[in-house]
Amino acid sequence: MADSTRFILVNTSHAGNVGAAARAMKVMGFTDLVLVQPRFPDVLVQEETVAMASGAADVLVRARVVPTLADALDGITWACATAMTPRDFGPPTFAPRPHFESLVGTGHRVALVFGPERTGLSNEDVYRCHACLSIPAEPAYGSLNLAQAVQVLAYEWRQALGGYAVQPRTAEPQWADGVAVQGALTHWQGVLERIGFLDPVAPKKLMPRLNQLLNRAQLTQEEVHILRGIARAVDGRPQQK
């Protein structure tokens, strides 16, 4: 199912931001980009835009350029402004996470609306929106780059929509069971006694401490073999097959 979320960039100045925004959208599975009166009418085909879009050129190809935000809102039933500037009145301000959670399942067709880099959205455009989203940030600094804001909101909205699975990058570990771990510990206990590190008459808490260390480490079967191989080597015996 094609996702219906729209990303709207109003009066964007920097070609790099348009390209980076396209990539930020696509990596989160969104493809509907609309530009409202960008500074450069040919921004979608500028070299820097295409370079920053990386593999998201198809988002640029499908993007539309329209003259006003009102034109960009066709089919949209819930428009979220990103706005930092205080104003007399306007839609209520929310952090993205709780707002997106409340928006899931409402059936709304959602747009995320981003203003110009320097000035942010005009009052007139904010009034067209249903909610203001504010990415919680360090109060003394507080301003995300445009493309970074697109990335954070695309990520948060995708998470709210159910997200993507994380692919493990390694094979499933073959965990060692309790018998294997205790076998390694017993093996090492003998070695430690023979090398004079562990006094069997006054063992203190050495073995339970090592047991805790190994439990915390969550040994694999391979690692049990390694630890027992080292124990054998310490004992001076040739390593057995």
Added chain:
Amino acid sequence: MADSTRFILVNTSHAGNVGAAARAMKVMGFTDLVLVQPRFPDVLVQEETVAMASGAADVLVRARVVPTLADALDGITWACATAMTPRDFGPPTFAPRPHFESLVGTGHRVALVFGPERTGLSNEDVYRCHACLSIPAEPAYGSLNLAQAVQVLAYEWRQALGGYAVQPRTAEPQWADGVAVQGALTHWQGVLERIGFLDPVAPKKLMPRLNQLLNRAQLTQEEVHILRGIARAVDGRPQQK
């Protein structure tokens, strides 16, 4: 309290990414940046770096350049690699949100480690880390720009650490109470009867429907005044003070 989280960029190629990463960190309240053998040794003072850092030049000034990841991990007790490439073995892979939630309150000094733009982290560097973080993304595309990945993880980690408050951008609304809303409805009911839109003999569900609309709209006191002013104007009476 200064935050102890460290951001480590390994073999970064693009000056713009270093600058954008500094800004992405600072906007989330992080300031400890370490570069491991960047492509350009002077990357911290290059023009593009400083331009992309915007107001985060202080992060660049304080940043260190070191020769290996091992050098960058002084004081760090939990290193999170960001890694996409499958490998034979290595730390377990997590989505950032649940991993960060489990990391809060452990007392660890955390580093987030980012690899080179094209190739990602080497196996040797991944093995130095305690966890692999994978930002869940569209499987068919799937690769965030380096600075975007820094922004998403800085944001998620800050959220896990308790986050920042969202500042409302407008004054607290003066909500209209039930009496005010019913007053406006009764006023409009009379107007609608006089203009022939509402038949008092067969009112159907018009007034309850308008009541629901107004409840959903959550009227302010100011808006009640506006709606009653319009009702008066429809009636042809001059607007009263």
